[in-house]
Structures are given as C-alpha cells and as structure tokens.
Amino acid sequence: MLWPLTGWGAFPNWVLVVFTVLDMVIRLAALGIVPGNRRPTTAMAWLLAIFLIPLVGLPLFLMFGSYRLSGRRFRQQAEVNQEVWEATQELKEPRSEMEAPTWVHSAAELNRTLGALPMLDGNSVELLPGYTESIKAMTEAVRGAREYVNVEFYIMAKDEVTGELFEALQEAAARGVTVRLLFDHIGTLRVAGYRKFLRWLKGSGIEWRRMLPILPVHGQWRRIDLRNHRKILVVDGHVAFTGSQNLIEPGYLRPSSRRSGRGWVELMARLEGPIVTALNVVFATDWYSETDELLRQELFTPATVTESGPMTCQVVPSGPGFQAENNLRLFNTLIYSAVKRLSICSPYFVPDDSLLYAITTAAQRGVDVELFVSEQGDQFLVHHAQRSYYQALLQAGVRIHLYPKPMVLHAKFFTVDDKVAVLGSSNLDMRSFSLNLEVSLMMLGDDIVPKLLDIADSYREVSRELTLDEWVRRPRAERYVDNVCRLTATLQ
Secondary structure, eight states: OOOOTTOOOOOOOHHHHHHHHHHHHHHHHHHHHHHTOOOOHHHHHHHHHHSSSSSHHHHHHHHHHHOOOOOOHHHHHHHHHHHHHHHHHHHOOOOOOOOOOOOHHHHHHHHHHHHHHEEEEEEEEEEEEOHHHHHHHHHHHHHHHHSSSEESSOBBBSSSHOOOOOOOOHHHHHOOOEEEEEEEEEHHTTSTHHHHHHHHHHTTOOEEEEEEEOOOOTBBBBOTTTOOOEEEETTTEEEEESSOOOBBBBTOOOOHHHHHHHHHEEEEEEEEEHHHEEEEEEEEHHHHHHHHHOGGGSOOTTTTTTOOOEEEEEEESSSSSSSSSSSHHHHHHHHHSSSSSEEEOOOEEOOOHHHHHHHHHHHHTTTTEEEEESSOOOSHHHHHHHOOOTHHHHHTTOOEEEEEEEEEEEEOEEEETTTTTEEEEEEEEHHHHHHHEEEEEEEOOTTTTHHHHHHHHHHHOEEEEOHHHHTTTSSSSHHHHHHHHHHHTTTO
C-alpha cells in the first residue's frame, strides 16, 4: 500500500512508517526538551519552528538553541569571582551608597551577588560623546602607557579614524609596554579588510587573541551567534575607557554607509580611580578564557591607585558565562525603583516581557519615561522587531524620540531620577541579556545624571517625537513585517 500523499508514492511502506515514527518522536521530544531553562515565549517560538518547518527548525535549534558557554569558561569565571570576593570582602560600604536611597543599596547588593565586583568610591568620570574625540582620548592615554595596555572591543579595524590609535599601540609595544588585545572573532571577521588587519597584528608586537573564536580545524566551536560585545581599554591600571563605541570608523567601512552618509553616534566614558581595576578584572577574565593565562597581578587595585574623584561606580559584567542575566536583573530593579524620571537610550530595543512590563508600568504609575531610538535601524530584523513594541510603549505613556536617519544612534545608557546612571555596551534587547558578553557601569554622583541628561537633550533637539496616532495609522503591511520579525527575536 502506497502513502496516499502526492510525492510519497515512490517510497515503500516501511520507509513511510519510519519517517512517521521519527517525526512523532522528534515532536514529543521537543515538547519536553525545548522549554527547559528558557523563557516561555522563546520556547514557544522554537516549538513553532520545529513543528511547522521541521527540516529547517530542528537544525536551527540544534545550532542556536543553547546559549551556554563551555564548562571550562564557567569554571574560569567562577575562579575569578572567588578571587575577587576574597580580595574585597573587607571593603567597607561606600559612603555615598550609605547616603543614597535604600533601593540603590539593594541594586548594588544585587550586582555584588551576581557579578562579584564591589561598589567603589573616589572615581572621576568624563563623558565622551564625540566619535573622534574618544579615539583621540584613548590614543593619548596609550601614548602615556608605561607598564601595560589592555584592549578589548567587539569590532576592530585599522582605518583612517582608528589608525593613529593602533599605531600608538604598536609604538607602546616597541618601547617595552605589554599590550594585550582582544576582539570578537565573528564581529570583526565581517568587517572589510579583516585579513589585512590580521597581517598587521602579526607583525605589530602586540599580544592578541580572537574572542569566542569559531575555528573548527583547531577544535574551537560553539553556537555561532554568541558574541563578546564588551568595549574596554585600560592603561597601567590608572585610566580606563568603556561605553558603546567600537574601534572602527563611524560608517563601519560599509559602502552603503558612505553612499547614504550614515554614521554611528556613540558615547564613551573615560574613568580614573579604583573602578579602573574593576574594568581590568573583566578584561582579565576574558583574557583568561582565551589564553588560559590568569593575570592575577592585575585583578586587584594596586596600592598606587588612590581616590581621584567624587563618583561612586560599580562594574556589572554579564553574559552567558554567568548563571543569571545580570544586566537584565539590574535594569529591571532600577526601573521599578524610579519615581520621577527615566531617560533611556538604546539602539536595539527588543525587550523581554519583564523589561517591557517594568518600563510600561513605570510610565503608568506617573514616571516621566522617554526612549531614544534610531528612526531607521541598520539591521532589518532587529529594527522591525523593535518597532513591534512601540504601540504598547506609546499606549502606556512612554515618549519615543526617533533620532533622524541615516544616522544610527548607538549610545547605550539610562538614568533613574536624579540618583543613578547606567552606561556601557549592553543594549536593551534579548540578545544582550542572553547571548552577548556585556559590561555595564552603574554610577552615583551629583553631576553624572545631569551630564547624561545634557547629552539626551542634544539627541532630543534633532529627533522627532513619535505619536500614538501616527503609529496606529501606519500601513498594515508594515505591521505584518514588524510582527513577524518580533517572533524571530525570541529564538534564543
């Protein structure tokens, strides 16, 4: 007896029975395996993909369904955390933290529990909103290096904007300074001139490694969309930089950017004080993961580092190397604590349910909430997934400011009332919560929030506000695309 469906008639019955049984086994197994340790929405998206298009959905799940790093990397992260705990357990609670509202203490304790790094007084923070300004500041710091320079960025390229910085790194290595450099393998591989950049690195005298490399020939393989998205530069343990910017020219060497005049708008911070060592710990952890060399001498604040400013700061590392989503838990905690104002800037805004509820609830209980995003994104799926959340935000009372195209507003920060500011590499999207290794900086101080709000004011001046009436009248075809892309954003 032949299988009744068209196209299957050439197969004998036993083959059809095997396929039917296998199909049922896969579906039943998926029901019990896929939901494990995943958000319900994420699990449902994967199950739909496997059930509706099994020949595509199952291979994709096998390739992308797990976002955990190797056991070795987990053990290394735990080892570093333990050393930091032991070295800092006698530190007293910062004075400014004790004087802050209770919810600030609670957030600091959360960060300490999840990421091991303490809150530290006596720091200075200089915000660098200019693209070339931050490159020049980093170059100047490198030229003054005497002992070491640690560099870690998601994307790197030696081009007309960053060339001077890379030459400064090479010159530092030539005069005996230890220069270590990390870049994300896949993030940088996609940039024009990657092979030429590698050739330059090999002759530069710089110690360098790829982060999360995908090199099957060398036995290095993992889920291919895991990324180390951090941006850190540390010089001699005395000055550090972190924020949103990659080491590449503002158009990312894309011909399309040159044609359209598109550039990335960034925000970096220059830091001095004890917090520099905390950022160095994050670098040292990633260097340990890629080289098996633990830089113990750089894990703790040297005796020569003294308090240099009025700011209290805490570094929050996050990513698949941790058991919890450190950044998401912190962001939710702070947003629920707001009573007056939330100012949020994120280039990729694809929240999970918990973050969406936190933001909309804040607006509904009277907090003045504003969100800065790009009018036109640089990534089709992410941008349209992001747009699918606008109606819920607008209905809740969130004010959405669209930064004008063709520019990409890539700065990542938010402020809570007049008390706390957070800046770093993390977007407010599910990728940054689950798949990317990120670093965030929580800051307290009388002047940091006003400084960030001044930058937000400059964004608002050139942006246009999106209204609910405008949004609900957009074409149905756009709504459809937005909703389909929203589904793909949950496949993590």
